[in-house]
Amino acid sequence: MSTHSQKVTWHIDPEYSSIHFKIRHSGLATLSGSFDQFEGTVETENDQFAKADIRANVEVASINTGSADRDAQLRSADLLQADRYPYITFISKGLVADGSRTLLKGQLTIGDQTRPVTFRAYVGGTRIDPSGCRKAHIELSGTVHREAFDLEWRGAFEKAPRVMSDTIEVLMRIQLVLV
Helix, strand or coil, X not given: CCCCCCEEEEEECHHHCEEEEEEEECCCEEEEEEECCEEEEEEEECCEEEEEEEEEEEEHHHEXXXXXXXXXXXXXXXXXXXXXXXXXXXXXXXXXXXXXXXXXXXXXXXXXXXXXXXXXXXXXXXXXXXXXXXXXXXXXXXXXXXXXXXXXXXXXXXXXXXXXXXXXXXXEEEEEEEC
């Protein structure tokens, strides 16, 4: 009996997915936020995510910290430069077992900087929902180092004392739908 491998494509379901971040601010408080607009695909062999081709785009303009003024400042040429670099992108070639942990290694691009990153991954398996759609859940967590992506204040804030930590904690809860 031969085993047949079939490439399938999953799409991120934005209604049941989220991308959150937090960063220490002023050495006292933690600033939390999210990106509200993103899309991506995952190509797997059947339901096997170990060698998945993963591509995701996050709209920089969708940053949301709960303050319209702060969000505008973060999107501006002073930091994220959303007009010049409208997307944060992530590309990976699959999950890697590391002892008792599962890791997702890939290339993250913010602005004009592309760097390798590693996230801890939890794959919740797949199932068919009541409407007959095949779904999967992946949760990713880890850190991104601001300075590695040249995320330094520019313009009026360039000479201001350092107010943000270099470490950005990221948590992504992603539901995938089989197309």
